[in-house]
Ligand code: GLV
């Protein structure tokens with residue numbers, strides 16, 4: 001029998017927008033680059049300090065914190081009946097190179113403020129409420145995103161995770177032991193329905209809410225992402241002495257492959273296919289030397305797995321053709337191919353009801369970015385709340401949502417947590 005959710009809306013719930021904004025600004029200063037750039041890559045010193053910053057806020061808010069063997073952090077507000085499965089929320093605080101201060105962070109610090117606001121209003125949850133900070137939502141270090149949530153959901157095996165390597169050949173296993181994330185990675189996996197639900201607040205990372213001036217998006221589906229890694233080995237040599245006909249230039253093979261990636265997306269038959277060659281490094285990287293090696297990382301997504309898979313197959317067919325013609329050796333690896341995700345329609349309807357009671361316009365929508373929600377949805381009912389970001393910009397330092405939009409998103413999150421944590 002599907003559970004029904006009462007929609008709780010309280011005038012007593014007040015979000016402290018200034019405090020939240022100052023915490024967002026303070027966390028933004030914990031970065032590998034000077035402001036306004038935020039770069040917080042997994043296992044960097046900034047990542048470690050960012051985690052400590054969040055744990056201190058949790059402590060001040062009276063939440064108990066624990067960390068699993070993959071470094072996922074769980075911060076719990078104990079409910080009246082701690083034996084019931086908890087309601088979870090959260091997101092990530094790691095950031096790609098040259099990022100802004102909001103994505104991921106709004107879902108973590110916003111969740112903390114949502115809990116503080118609920119506490120101030122006198123609300124007492126029946127179920128516990130847990131804020132999760134997921135390890136490495138961003139793929140920067142290991143080429144694969146959502147490492148923590150994949151492990152939680154059993155979508156990445158402990159063996160594969162332990163063997164993940166960064167560009168310098170350092171493994172997750174080496175790093176996590178040094179970070180003090182002890183225990184076996186296989187202990188990270190959570191049982192099915194160990195949470196009664198998961199809800200993630202996030203900036204849209206697309207232009208729709210901003211263009212249409214709608215303060216809240218309710219995510220019904222999350223697009224299907226995939227990622228490829230490609231190593232190309234050609235033959236280097238002197239830029240003056242190596243005549244053009246005999247060249248086996250790894251960069252040029254890579255360049256042609258990057259164009260084939262663009263073509264595969266443009267000709268997939270779906271306007272929703274997007275493909276990006278976001279990493280392209282060459283060796284030896286000297287102006288007077290023919291590039292002998294190239295390393296490419298390719299990101300390919302679609303709202304439909306069918307058209308995404310067809311584009312993926314086309315890229316995988318182009319690579320050997322181009323490399324053979326250019327006399328370049330290749331190693332091509334599929335890092336991830338994830339399915340699209342459907343959010344729980346009961347949660348979507350609940351948030352729609354909350355927005356209506358709060359007189360907030362809202363839009364049901366698709367997330368084109370992937371999120372830890374994509375993996376939490378494998379183990380429990382999941383939904384996402386989006387807020388507008390200026391021009392849809394994200395993954396860049398000028399990423400911006402107004403304090404008013406952030407406050408509105410946190411208010412909707414707080415009401416959603418109140419409703420979900422009150423259900424029997
Ligand atoms: C998440 O960061 C994504 O790339 O969608």
Ligand code: MN
Pocket residue numbers: 103138395
């Ligand atoms: Mn991101």
